[in-house]
Amino acid sequence: MAGAFKRWQCACGQVHFKLRGEPLAVFNCHCRSCVSVAAHCDAKACGKNTSALTDGGGVAKALYYLLDVDLAGCKLPEMLAFVKVGATGTNVRSYTKCCGTLMNTAGGSAFPAGFRPFNRRCIRNADGTAFEPEGVVNVMAKYAHDPQAVPEPRRSMISASIARTFVAGVVAKRLGCSGIRSGRGDLRGPAFFSDGADVEETVDVEETLWVRH
Numbered sequence: 001m002a003g004a005f006k007r008w009q010c011a012c013g014q015v016h017f018k019l020r021g022e023p024l025a026v027f028n029c030h031c032r033s034c035v036s037v038a039a040h041c042d043a044k045a046c047g048k049n050t051s052a053l054t055d056g057g058g059v060a061k062a063l064y065y066l067l068d069v070d071l072a073g074c075k076l077p078e079m080l081a082f083v084k085v086g087a088t089g090t091n092v093r094s095y096t097k098c099c100g101t102l103m104n105t106a107g108g109s110a111f112p113a114g115f116r117p118f119n120r121r122c123i124r125n126a127d128g129t130a131f132e133p134e135g136v137v138n139v140m141a142k143y144a145h146d147p148q149a150v151p152e153p154r155r156s157m158i159s160a161s162i163a164r165t166f167v168a169g170v171v172a173k174r175l176g177c178s179g180i181r182s183g184r185g186d187l188r189g190p191a192f193f194s195d196g197a198d199v200e201e202t203v204d205v206e207e208t209l210w211v212r213h
Contacts, residue, residue, distance in 0.1 A: 028058030045100030060120035113169030
């Protein structure tokens, strides 16, 4: 992979791969679904994982097109477990079997955009230092377990720039410009496109407002 890259790595180091360039967007999501899944993974891992939860309580996300994910040397599909919210959930999150680190904080075959949100707390710069962008916005405060506890800078829903990124991601997927139709089997397989109907592990979130989130 040419050009600048970052490295995604789980807590124990068994799962690692490259991410090309800078993410499309970074933010912390405070919706009940994302936070509940992250907390579920943390509880299962008993401290062995790299939590996706920030000090402020949101899920740390960095968006990358699959075109910019390099899985060379990483047999990712067999190293992941999958979880969804509720029995009929279609948004599939993935975590590593080795140490329980949440990898994709949203995804699955029904995910509408050509990018995937990765656990940002696992990303390192090319020099090995932690990737810690400044001014990260906390979004979806309206749907947090405790909206008033969401730290600033915060948005009730999502910011305009993040909304534009999502729209562009949906268009890119439909046009085949995001890498998912490039024929690379390692990207088109279950690691990023698991069907929610095939996922048995579930998280129950009281009063979940987005049935498909």
